[in-house]
Amino acid sequence: MQDQPDSSAPAPPEVAFGQELRRLREAEGWSQEALGRRIRCSGTLVGYYELAKRPVPEEFVRRAASPEGFGPKGERLIELWKEINPRTSPPWFRQWPKLEKQARIIRSWEPLIVPGLLQTADYARAVLRGVPGQTPEEVEQALQVRLHRQSIFDRASAPMLAAVIDEGVLQRPIGGSQVMRQQLEWLLTFAGHPKITLQVVPLAAGVTTGLLGGFAIATFPDGHGWAYLESASSGQVTDRVEEVQAISLRYDLIRAWALPLHSSLDVIREAIARYEE
Structure with a gap:
Protein backbone atom coordinates (compact mmCIF):
# COMPACT_ATOMS: atom_id res chain seq x y z
CA MET A 1 0.00 0.00 0.00
CA GLN A 2 1.30 3.45 -0.86
CA ASP A 3 2.29 5.80 1.92
CA GLN A 4 -0.39 8.27 2.87
CA PRO A 5 0.40 12.00 2.56
CA ASP A 6 1.75 13.57 5.72
CA SER A 7 -1.24 15.57 6.97
CA SER A 8 1.03 17.45 9.36
CA ALA A 9 3.15 18.88 6.54
CA PRO A 10 2.62 22.62 6.00
CA ALA A 11 0.58 23.59 2.98
CA PRO A 12 2.46 25.16 0.05
CA PRO A 13 2.38 28.98 0.30
CA GLU A 14 0.00 29.25 -2.67
CA VAL A 15 -2.48 26.94 -0.93
CA ALA A 16 -1.95 28.62 2.44
CA PHE A 17 -2.64 32.00 0.84
CA GLY A 18 -5.91 30.76 -0.62
CA GLN A 19 -6.96 29.23 2.69
CA GLU A 20 -6.20 32.43 4.57
CA LEU A 21 -8.04 34.53 1.99
CA ARG A 22 -11.12 32.34 2.33
CA ARG A 23 -10.91 32.35 6.14
CA LEU A 24 -10.77 36.14 6.26
CA ARG A 25 -13.59 36.53 3.76
CA GLU A 26 -15.91 34.12 5.56
CA ALA A 27 -15.09 35.73 8.93
CA GLU A 28 -16.38 39.01 7.50
CA GLY A 29 -19.48 37.31 6.12
CA TRP A 30 -18.66 38.32 2.54
CA SER A 31 -19.29 36.33 -0.59
CA GLN A 32 -16.56 36.13 -3.22
CA GLU A 33 -18.48 38.67 -5.29
CA ALA A 34 -18.86 41.01 -2.32
CA LEU A 35 -15.14 40.96 -1.60
CA GLY A 36 -14.47 41.49 -5.29
CA ARG A 37 -16.66 44.60 -5.36
CA ARG A 38 -14.86 46.06 -2.37
CA ILE A 39 -11.37 45.68 -3.85
CA ARG A 40 -12.18 46.06 -7.58
CA CYS A 41 -11.82 42.40 -8.57
CA SER A 42 -14.23 39.85 -9.99
CA GLY A 43 -15.68 37.24 -7.69
CA THR A 44 -14.50 34.58 -10.13
CA LEU A 45 -10.87 35.65 -9.65
CA VAL A 46 -11.31 35.63 -5.88
CA GLY A 47 -12.44 32.02 -6.21
CA TYR A 48 -9.42 31.16 -8.35
CA TYR A 49 -7.07 32.70 -5.78
CA GLU A 50 -8.74 30.83 -2.92
CA LEU A 51 -8.23 27.53 -4.75
CA ALA A 52 -4.66 28.43 -5.81
CA LYS A 53 -5.65 28.09 -9.46
CA ARG A 54 -4.25 31.41 -10.62
CA PRO A 55 -1.13 33.41 -9.66
CA VAL A 56 -2.03 36.28 -7.34
CA PRO A 57 -0.88 39.74 -8.53
CA GLU A 58 0.66 42.09 -5.98
CA GLU A 59 -2.04 44.69 -6.64
CA PHE A 60 -4.71 42.28 -5.41
CA VAL A 61 -2.82 41.70 -2.15
CA ARG A 62 -2.42 45.44 -1.56
CA ARG A 63 -6.13 46.02 -2.05
CA ALA A 64 -7.07 43.04 0.13
CA ALA A 65 -5.00 44.49 2.99
CA SER A 66 -6.36 48.02 2.47
CA PRO A 67 -9.16 49.59 4.56
CA GLU A 68 -11.62 48.67 1.79
CA GLY A 69 -10.58 45.05 2.23
CA PHE A 70 -9.48 43.32 5.43
CA GLY A 71 -7.32 46.17 6.76
CA PRO A 72 -4.66 45.09 9.30
CA LYS A 73 -6.21 41.61 9.36
CA GLY A 74 -4.80 41.15 5.86
CA GLU A 75 -1.14 41.37 6.92
CA ARG A 76 -0.86 37.59 6.90
CA LEU A 77 -1.86 37.65 3.23
CA ILE A 78 1.08 39.97 2.53
CA GLU A 79 3.47 37.62 4.36
CA LEU A 80 2.24 34.58 2.43
CA TRP A 81 2.40 36.43 -0.88
CA LYS A 82 6.05 37.28 -0.20
CA GLU A 83 6.75 33.59 0.40
CA ILE A 84 5.21 32.81 -2.98
CA ASN A 85 7.15 35.61 -4.67
CA PRO A 86 10.73 35.65 -3.31
CA ARG A 87 12.78 38.79 -3.92
CA THR A 88 15.39 36.88 -5.92
CA SER A 89 13.54 37.80 -9.13
CA PRO A 90 12.55 41.24 -10.46
CA PRO A 91 9.00 42.24 -9.45
CA TRP A 92 7.73 42.13 -13.03
CA PHE A 93 8.96 38.54 -13.50
CA ARG A 94 7.77 36.86 -10.31
CA GLN A 95 4.40 35.88 -11.72
CA TRP A 96 5.81 34.10 -14.78
CA PRO A 97 7.29 30.92 -13.17
CA LYS A 98 3.90 30.16 -11.62
CA LEU A 99 2.25 30.55 -15.01
CA GLU A 100 4.82 28.15 -16.50
CA LYS A 101 3.82 25.52 -13.92
CA GLN A 102 0.15 25.75 -14.91
CA ALA A 103 0.62 25.97 -18.66
CA ARG A 104 -0.24 23.24 -21.14
CA ILE A 105 1.88 24.78 -23.91
CA ILE A 106 4.76 27.26 -23.74
CA ARG A 107 6.00 28.92 -26.92
CA SER A 108 9.13 31.02 -26.64
CA TRP A 109 11.45 33.11 -28.78
CA GLU A 110 14.95 34.22 -27.81
CA PRO A 111 17.17 36.30 -30.13
CA LEU A 112 20.12 36.78 -27.73
CA ILE A 113 20.50 34.01 -25.14
CA VAL A 114 19.44 30.43 -24.49
CA PRO A 115 15.94 30.38 -22.92
CA GLY A 116 16.03 30.22 -19.11
CA LEU A 117 14.17 26.90 -19.08
CA LEU A 118 16.99 25.33 -21.11
CA GLN A 119 20.08 26.88 -19.48
CA THR A 120 22.84 24.98 -17.68
CA ALA A 121 23.95 26.20 -14.27
CA ASP A 122 27.24 27.62 -15.56
CA TYR A 123 25.62 29.38 -18.50
CA ALA A 124 22.85 30.83 -16.30
CA ARG A 125 25.42 31.99 -13.76
CA ALA A 126 27.36 33.82 -16.49
CA VAL A 127 24.16 35.51 -17.68
CA LEU A 128 23.11 36.53 -14.17
CA ARG A 129 26.55 37.99 -13.43
CA GLY A 130 25.86 40.48 -16.19
CA VAL A 131 23.06 42.12 -14.18
CA PRO A 132 24.44 45.45 -12.88
CA GLY A 133 24.88 45.58 -9.11
CA GLN A 134 24.34 41.87 -8.46
CA THR A 135 26.38 40.51 -5.56
CA PRO A 136 27.75 36.92 -5.74
CA GLU A 137 25.16 35.88 -3.15
CA GLU A 138 22.32 37.39 -5.17
CA VAL A 139 23.59 35.69 -8.31
CA GLU A 140 23.53 32.28 -6.61
CA GLN A 141 20.05 32.88 -5.19
CA ALA A 142 18.71 33.90 -8.59
CA LEU A 143 20.48 30.90 -10.13
CA GLN A 144 18.65 28.45 -7.86
CA VAL A 145 15.31 30.04 -8.74
CA ARG A 146 16.10 29.76 -12.46
CA LEU A 147 17.19 26.14 -12.26
CA HIS A 148 14.16 25.24 -10.16
CA ARG A 149 11.92 26.40 -13.01
CA GLN A 150 13.23 23.51 -15.10
CA SER A 151 11.64 21.00 -12.71
CA ILE A 152 8.34 21.44 -14.57
CA PHE A 153 9.72 18.98 -17.15
CA ASP A 154 10.11 16.29 -14.48
CA ARG A 155 6.34 16.09 -14.01
CA ALA A 156 4.04 13.68 -15.79
CA SER A 157 1.92 16.71 -16.70
CA ALA A 158 4.87 18.68 -18.09
CA PRO A 159 3.89 21.41 -20.55
CA MET A 160 4.84 21.27 -24.20
CA LEU A 161 7.69 23.69 -24.93
CA ALA A 162 8.17 24.94 -28.48
CA ALA A 163 11.35 27.04 -28.26
CA VAL A 164 12.76 29.06 -31.16
CA ILE A 165 16.17 30.73 -30.94
CA ASP A 166 18.25 32.85 -33.28
CA GLU A 167 21.43 31.26 -34.65
CA GLY A 168 23.37 34.14 -33.09
CA VAL A 169 22.61 32.60 -29.69
CA LEU A 170 24.82 29.66 -30.66
CA GLN A 171 27.68 31.94 -31.67
CA ARG A 172 27.75 34.20 -28.61
CA PRO A 173 30.35 32.59 -26.23
CA ILE A 174 28.68 33.43 -22.94
CA GLY A 175 30.88 32.12 -20.12
CA GLY A 176 33.62 31.01 -22.52
CA SER A 177 34.08 28.12 -24.93
CA GLN A 178 33.77 25.31 -22.38
CA VAL A 179 30.57 26.72 -20.87
CA MET A 180 29.10 27.20 -24.33
CA ARG A 181 30.00 23.70 -25.47
CA GLN A 182 28.36 22.19 -22.39
CA GLN A 183 25.32 24.43 -22.89
CA LEU A 184 24.87 23.38 -26.50
CA GLU A 185 25.30 19.71 -25.60
CA TRP A 186 22.61 20.26 -22.96
CA LEU A 187 20.32 21.68 -25.66
CA LEU A 188 20.71 18.47 -27.65
CA THR A 189 19.79 16.50 -24.52
CA PHE A 190 16.71 18.64 -23.94
CA ALA A 191 15.76 18.25 -27.61
CA GLY A 192 15.31 14.53 -26.91
CA HIS A 193 12.61 15.27 -24.31
CA PRO A 194 9.19 14.19 -25.62
CA LYS A 195 7.64 17.51 -24.56
CA ILE A 196 10.30 19.83 -26.03
CA THR A 197 10.95 21.05 -29.57
CA LEU A 198 13.82 23.38 -30.43
CA GLN A 199 14.25 25.25 -33.70
CA VAL A 200 16.87 27.70 -34.94
CA VAL A 201 16.29 30.74 -37.14
CA ALA A 216 7.08 33.64 -24.30
CA ILE A 217 3.44 32.64 -24.47
CA ALA A 218 1.86 30.30 -21.93
CA THR A 219 -1.43 28.65 -22.84
CA PHE A 220 -3.52 27.10 -20.06
CA PRO A 221 -5.62 23.91 -20.42
CA ASP A 222 -8.75 26.08 -20.69
CA GLY A 223 -7.24 27.99 -23.62
CA HIS A 224 -6.49 31.15 -21.65
CA GLY A 225 -3.18 32.71 -22.65
CA TRP A 226 -0.51 34.81 -20.95
CA ALA A 227 2.48 36.50 -22.55
CA TYR A 228 5.85 37.53 -21.13
CA LEU A 229 7.81 40.19 -22.99
CA GLU A 230 11.43 41.10 -22.30
CA SER A 231 13.08 44.50 -22.65
CA ALA A 232 16.49 45.96 -21.84
CA SER A 233 15.50 47.22 -18.38
CA SER A 234 12.35 45.33 -17.38
CA GLY A 235 9.62 43.12 -18.71
CA GLN A 236 5.88 42.66 -18.83
CA VAL A 237 3.48 39.82 -18.03
CA THR A 238 0.00 40.22 -19.47
CA ASP A 239 -3.14 38.25 -20.27
CA ARG A 240 -4.82 40.99 -22.28
CA VAL A 241 -6.33 39.16 -25.22
CA GLU A 242 -5.23 41.62 -27.89
CA GLU A 243 -1.63 41.65 -26.63
CA VAL A 244 -1.41 37.86 -26.34
CA GLN A 245 -2.82 37.51 -29.85
CA ALA A 246 -0.32 40.03 -31.24
CA ILE A 247 2.61 38.20 -29.60
CA SER A 248 1.29 34.85 -30.84
CA LEU A 249 1.19 36.21 -34.39
CA ARG A 250 4.76 37.46 -34.04
CA TYR A 251 5.84 34.02 -32.81
CA ASP A 252 4.20 32.33 -35.80
CA LEU A 253 5.96 34.69 -38.21
CA ILE A 254 9.34 34.04 -36.60
CA ARG A 255 8.85 30.28 -36.49
CA ALA A 256 8.00 30.29 -40.18
CA TRP A 257 11.64 31.33 -40.80
CA ALA A 258 13.07 28.63 -38.52
CA LEU A 259 14.84 25.53 -39.77
CA PRO A 260 13.09 22.14 -39.41
CA LEU A 261 13.84 20.22 -36.23
CA HIS A 262 16.51 17.92 -37.66
CA SER A 263 18.26 20.79 -39.45
CA SER A 264 18.18 22.89 -36.28
CA LEU A 265 19.91 20.12 -34.35
CA ASP A 266 22.54 19.85 -37.07
CA VAL A 267 23.27 23.58 -36.70
CA ILE A 268 23.71 23.09 -32.95
CA ARG A 269 26.10 20.17 -33.54
CA GLU A 270 28.14 22.30 -35.92
CA ALA A 271 28.37 25.02 -33.28
CA ILE A 272 29.56 22.46 -30.70
CA ALA A 273 32.33 21.37 -33.07
CA ARG A 274 33.52 24.97 -33.40
CA TYR A 275 33.77 25.36 -29.62
CA GLU A 276 35.70 22.09 -29.40
CA GLU A 277 38.23 23.48 -31.86
Missing part, protein backbone atom coordinates in the same frame (compact mmCIF):
# COMPACT_ATOMS: atom_id res chain seq x y z
CA PRO A 202 19.39 30.91 -39.39
CA LEU A 203 21.32 34.15 -39.70
CA ALA A 204 20.94 33.90 -43.46
CA ALA A 205 17.19 34.40 -43.09
CA GLY A 206 17.79 38.06 -42.28
CA VAL A 207 14.47 38.17 -40.43
CA THR A 208 14.07 41.17 -38.09
CA THR A 209 10.58 40.50 -36.69
CA GLY A 210 11.86 39.34 -33.28
CA LEU A 211 15.09 41.27 -32.88
CA LEU A 212 13.60 43.81 -30.47
CA GLY A 213 13.44 41.24 -27.67
CA GLY A 214 12.49 37.78 -26.49
CA PHE A 215 9.06 36.68 -25.35
Whole structure:
Protein backbone atom coordinates (compact mmCIF):
# COMPACT_ATOMS: atom_id res chain seq x y z
CA MET A 1 0.00 0.00 0.00
CA GLN A 2 1.30 3.45 -0.86
CA ASP A 3 2.29 5.80 1.92
CA GLN A 4 -0.39 8.27 2.87
CA PRO A 5 0.40 12.00 2.56
CA ASP A 6 1.75 13.57 5.72
CA SER A 7 -1.24 15.57 6.97
CA SER A 8 1.03 17.45 9.36
CA ALA A 9 3.15 18.88 6.54
CA PRO A 10 2.62 22.62 6.00
CA ALA A 11 0.58 23.59 2.98
CA PRO A 12 2.46 25.16 0.05
CA PRO A 13 2.38 28.98 0.30
CA GLU A 14 0.00 29.25 -2.67
CA VAL A 15 -2.48 26.94 -0.93
CA ALA A 16 -1.95 28.62 2.44
CA PHE A 17 -2.64 32.00 0.84
CA GLY A 18 -5.91 30.76 -0.62
CA GLN A 19 -6.96 29.23 2.69
CA GLU A 20 -6.20 32.43 4.57
CA LEU A 21 -8.04 34.53 1.99
CA ARG A 22 -11.12 32.34 2.33
CA ARG A 23 -10.91 32.35 6.14
CA LEU A 24 -10.77 36.14 6.26
CA ARG A 25 -13.59 36.53 3.76
CA GLU A 26 -15.91 34.12 5.56
CA ALA A 27 -15.09 35.73 8.93
CA GLU A 28 -16.38 39.01 7.50
CA GLY A 29 -19.48 37.31 6.12
CA TRP A 30 -18.66 38.32 2.54
CA SER A 31 -19.29 36.33 -0.59
CA GLN A 32 -16.56 36.13 -3.22
CA GLU A 33 -18.48 38.67 -5.29
CA ALA A 34 -18.86 41.01 -2.32
CA LEU A 35 -15.14 40.96 -1.60
CA GLY A 36 -14.47 41.49 -5.29
CA ARG A 37 -16.66 44.60 -5.36
CA ARG A 38 -14.86 46.06 -2.37
CA ILE A 39 -11.37 45.68 -3.85
CA ARG A 40 -12.18 46.06 -7.58
CA CYS A 41 -11.82 42.40 -8.57
CA SER A 42 -14.23 39.85 -9.99
CA GLY A 43 -15.68 37.24 -7.69
CA THR A 44 -14.50 34.58 -10.13
CA LEU A 45 -10.87 35.65 -9.65
CA VAL A 46 -11.31 35.63 -5.88
CA GLY A 47 -12.44 32.02 -6.21
CA TYR A 48 -9.42 31.16 -8.35
CA TYR A 49 -7.07 32.70 -5.78
CA GLU A 50 -8.74 30.83 -2.92
CA LEU A 51 -8.23 27.53 -4.75
CA ALA A 52 -4.66 28.43 -5.81
CA LYS A 53 -5.65 28.09 -9.46
CA ARG A 54 -4.25 31.41 -10.62
CA PRO A 55 -1.13 33.41 -9.66
CA VAL A 56 -2.03 36.28 -7.34
CA PRO A 57 -0.88 39.74 -8.53
CA GLU A 58 0.66 42.09 -5.98
CA GLU A 59 -2.04 44.69 -6.64
CA PHE A 60 -4.71 42.28 -5.41
CA VAL A 61 -2.82 41.70 -2.15
CA ARG A 62 -2.42 45.44 -1.56
CA ARG A 63 -6.13 46.02 -2.05
CA ALA A 64 -7.07 43.04 0.13
CA ALA A 65 -5.00 44.49 2.99
CA SER A 66 -6.36 48.02 2.47
CA PRO A 67 -9.16 49.59 4.56
CA GLU A 68 -11.62 48.67 1.79
CA GLY A 69 -10.58 45.05 2.23
CA PHE A 70 -9.48 43.32 5.43
CA GLY A 71 -7.32 46.17 6.76
CA PRO A 72 -4.66 45.09 9.30
CA LYS A 73 -6.21 41.61 9.36
CA GLY A 74 -4.80 41.15 5.86
CA GLU A 75 -1.14 41.37 6.92
CA ARG A 76 -0.86 37.59 6.90
CA LEU A 77 -1.86 37.65 3.23
CA ILE A 78 1.08 39.97 2.53
CA GLU A 79 3.47 37.62 4.36
CA LEU A 80 2.24 34.58 2.43
CA TRP A 81 2.40 36.43 -0.88
CA LYS A 82 6.05 37.28 -0.20
CA GLU A 83 6.75 33.59 0.40
CA ILE A 84 5.21 32.81 -2.98
CA ASN A 85 7.15 35.61 -4.67
CA PRO A 86 10.73 35.65 -3.31
CA ARG A 87 12.78 38.79 -3.92
CA THR A 88 15.39 36.88 -5.92
CA SER A 89 13.54 37.80 -9.13
CA PRO A 90 12.55 41.24 -10.46
CA PRO A 91 9.00 42.24 -9.45
CA TRP A 92 7.73 42.13 -13.03
CA PHE A 93 8.96 38.54 -13.50
CA ARG A 94 7.77 36.86 -10.31
CA GLN A 95 4.40 35.88 -11.72
CA TRP A 96 5.81 34.10 -14.78
CA PRO A 97 7.29 30.92 -13.17
CA LYS A 98 3.90 30.16 -11.62
CA LEU A 99 2.25 30.55 -15.01
CA GLU A 100 4.82 28.15 -16.50
CA LYS A 101 3.82 25.52 -13.92
CA GLN A 102 0.15 25.75 -14.91
CA ALA A 103 0.62 25.97 -18.66
CA ARG A 104 -0.24 23.24 -21.14
CA ILE A 105 1.88 24.78 -23.91
CA ILE A 106 4.76 27.26 -23.74
CA ARG A 107 6.00 28.92 -26.92
CA SER A 108 9.13 31.02 -26.64
CA TRP A 109 11.45 33.11 -28.78
CA GLU A 110 14.95 34.22 -27.81
CA PRO A 111 17.17 36.30 -30.13
CA LEU A 112 20.12 36.78 -27.73
CA ILE A 113 20.50 34.01 -25.14
CA VAL A 114 19.44 30.43 -24.49
CA PRO A 115 15.94 30.38 -22.92
CA GLY A 116 16.03 30.22 -19.11
CA LEU A 117 14.17 26.90 -19.08
CA LEU A 118 16.99 25.33 -21.11
CA GLN A 119 20.08 26.88 -19.48
CA THR A 120 22.84 24.98 -17.68
CA ALA A 121 23.95 26.20 -14.27
CA ASP A 122 27.24 27.62 -15.56
CA TYR A 123 25.62 29.38 -18.50
CA ALA A 124 22.85 30.83 -16.30
CA ARG A 125 25.42 31.99 -13.76
CA ALA A 126 27.36 33.82 -16.49
CA VAL A 127 24.16 35.51 -17.68
CA LEU A 128 23.11 36.53 -14.17
CA ARG A 129 26.55 37.99 -13.43
CA GLY A 130 25.86 40.48 -16.19
CA VAL A 131 23.06 42.12 -14.18
CA PRO A 132 24.44 45.45 -12.88
CA GLY A 133 24.88 45.58 -9.11
CA GLN A 134 24.34 41.87 -8.46
CA THR A 135 26.38 40.51 -5.56
CA PRO A 136 27.75 36.92 -5.74
CA GLU A 137 25.16 35.88 -3.15
CA GLU A 138 22.32 37.39 -5.17
CA VAL A 139 23.59 35.69 -8.31
CA GLU A 140 23.53 32.28 -6.61
CA GLN A 141 20.05 32.88 -5.19
CA ALA A 142 18.71 33.90 -8.59
CA LEU A 143 20.48 30.90 -10.13
CA GLN A 144 18.65 28.45 -7.86
CA VAL A 145 15.31 30.04 -8.74
CA ARG A 146 16.10 29.76 -12.46
CA LEU A 147 17.19 26.14 -12.26
CA HIS A 148 14.16 25.24 -10.16
CA ARG A 149 11.92 26.40 -13.01
CA GLN A 150 13.23 23.51 -15.10
CA SER A 151 11.64 21.00 -12.71
CA ILE A 152 8.34 21.44 -14.57
CA PHE A 153 9.72 18.98 -17.15
CA ASP A 154 10.11 16.29 -14.48
CA ARG A 155 6.34 16.09 -14.01
CA ALA A 156 4.04 13.68 -15.79
CA SER A 157 1.92 16.71 -16.70
CA ALA A 158 4.87 18.68 -18.09
CA PRO A 159 3.89 21.41 -20.55
CA MET A 160 4.84 21.27 -24.20
CA LEU A 161 7.69 23.69 -24.93
CA ALA A 162 8.17 24.94 -28.48
CA ALA A 163 11.35 27.04 -28.26
CA VAL A 164 12.76 29.06 -31.16
CA ILE A 165 16.17 30.73 -30.94
CA ASP A 166 18.25 32.85 -33.28
CA GLU A 167 21.43 31.26 -34.65
CA GLY A 168 23.37 34.14 -33.09
CA VAL A 169 22.61 32.60 -29.69
CA LEU A 170 24.82 29.66 -30.66
CA GLN A 171 27.68 31.94 -31.67
CA ARG A 172 27.75 34.20 -28.61
CA PRO A 173 30.35 32.59 -26.23
CA ILE A 174 28.68 33.43 -22.94
CA GLY A 175 30.88 32.12 -20.12
CA GLY A 176 33.62 31.01 -22.52
CA SER A 177 34.08 28.12 -24.93
CA GLN A 178 33.77 25.31 -22.38
CA VAL A 179 30.57 26.72 -20.87
CA MET A 180 29.10 27.20 -24.33
CA ARG A 181 30.00 23.70 -25.47
CA GLN A 182 28.36 22.19 -22.39
CA GLN A 183 25.32 24.43 -22.89
CA LEU A 184 24.87 23.38 -26.50
CA GLU A 185 25.30 19.71 -25.60
CA TRP A 186 22.61 20.26 -22.96
CA LEU A 187 20.32 21.68 -25.66
CA LEU A 188 20.71 18.47 -27.65
CA THR A 189 19.79 16.50 -24.52
CA PHE A 190 16.71 18.64 -23.94
CA ALA A 191 15.76 18.25 -27.61
CA GLY A 192 15.31 14.53 -26.91
CA HIS A 193 12.61 15.27 -24.31
CA PRO A 194 9.19 14.19 -25.62
CA LYS A 195 7.64 17.51 -24.56
CA ILE A 196 10.30 19.83 -26.03
CA THR A 197 10.95 21.05 -29.57
CA LEU A 198 13.82 23.38 -30.43
CA GLN A 199 14.25 25.25 -33.70
CA VAL A 200 16.87 27.70 -34.94
CA VAL A 201 16.29 30.74 -37.14
CA PRO A 202 19.39 30.91 -39.39
CA LEU A 203 21.32 34.15 -39.70
CA ALA A 204 20.94 33.90 -43.46
CA ALA A 205 17.19 34.40 -43.09
CA GLY A 206 17.79 38.06 -42.28
CA VAL A 207 14.47 38.17 -40.43
CA THR A 208 14.07 41.17 -38.09
CA THR A 209 10.58 40.50 -36.69
CA GLY A 210 11.86 39.34 -33.28
CA LEU A 211 15.09 41.27 -32.88
CA LEU A 212 13.60 43.81 -30.47
CA GLY A 213 13.44 41.24 -27.67
CA GLY A 214 12.49 37.78 -26.49
CA PHE A 215 9.06 36.68 -25.35
CA ALA A 216 7.08 33.64 -24.30
CA ILE A 217 3.44 32.64 -24.47
CA ALA A 218 1.86 30.30 -21.93
CA THR A 219 -1.43 28.65 -22.84
CA PHE A 220 -3.52 27.10 -20.06
CA PRO A 221 -5.62 23.91 -20.42
CA ASP A 222 -8.75 26.08 -20.69
CA GLY A 223 -7.24 27.99 -23.62
CA HIS A 224 -6.49 31.15 -21.65
CA GLY A 225 -3.18 32.71 -22.65
CA TRP A 226 -0.51 34.81 -20.95
CA ALA A 227 2.48 36.50 -22.55
CA TYR A 228 5.85 37.53 -21.13
CA LEU A 229 7.81 40.19 -22.99
CA GLU A 230 11.43 41.10 -22.30
CA SER A 231 13.08 44.50 -22.65
CA ALA A 232 16.49 45.96 -21.84
CA SER A 233 15.50 47.22 -18.38
CA SER A 234 12.35 45.33 -17.38
CA GLY A 235 9.62 43.12 -18.71
CA GLN A 236 5.88 42.66 -18.83
CA VAL A 237 3.48 39.82 -18.03
CA THR A 238 0.00 40.22 -19.47
CA ASP A 239 -3.14 38.25 -20.27
CA ARG A 240 -4.82 40.99 -22.28
CA VAL A 241 -6.33 39.16 -25.22
CA GLU A 242 -5.23 41.62 -27.89
CA GLU A 243 -1.63 41.65 -26.63
CA VAL A 244 -1.41 37.86 -26.34
CA GLN A 245 -2.82 37.51 -29.85
CA ALA A 246 -0.32 40.03 -31.24
CA ILE A 247 2.61 38.20 -29.60
CA SER A 248 1.29 34.85 -30.84
CA LEU A 249 1.19 36.21 -34.39
CA ARG A 250 4.76 37.46 -34.04
CA TYR A 251 5.84 34.02 -32.81
CA ASP A 252 4.20 32.33 -35.80
CA LEU A 253 5.96 34.69 -38.21
CA ILE A 254 9.34 34.04 -36.60
CA ARG A 255 8.85 30.28 -36.49
CA ALA A 256 8.00 30.29 -40.18
CA TRP A 257 11.64 31.33 -40.80
CA ALA A 258 13.07 28.63 -38.52
CA LEU A 259 14.84 25.53 -39.77
CA PRO A 260 13.09 22.14 -39.41
CA LEU A 261 13.84 20.22 -36.23
CA HIS A 262 16.51 17.92 -37.66
CA SER A 263 18.26 20.79 -39.45
CA SER A 264 18.18 22.89 -36.28
CA LEU A 265 19.91 20.12 -34.35
CA ASP A 266 22.54 19.85 -37.07
CA VAL A 267 23.27 23.58 -36.70
CA ILE A 268 23.71 23.09 -32.95
CA ARG A 269 26.10 20.17 -33.54
CA GLU A 270 28.14 22.30 -35.92
CA ALA A 271 28.37 25.02 -33.28
CA ILE A 272 29.56 22.46 -30.70
CA ALA A 273 32.33 21.37 -33.07
CA ARG A 274 33.52 24.97 -33.40
CA TYR A 275 33.77 25.36 -29.62
CA GLU A 276 35.70 22.09 -29.40
CA GLU A 277 38.23 23.48 -31.86
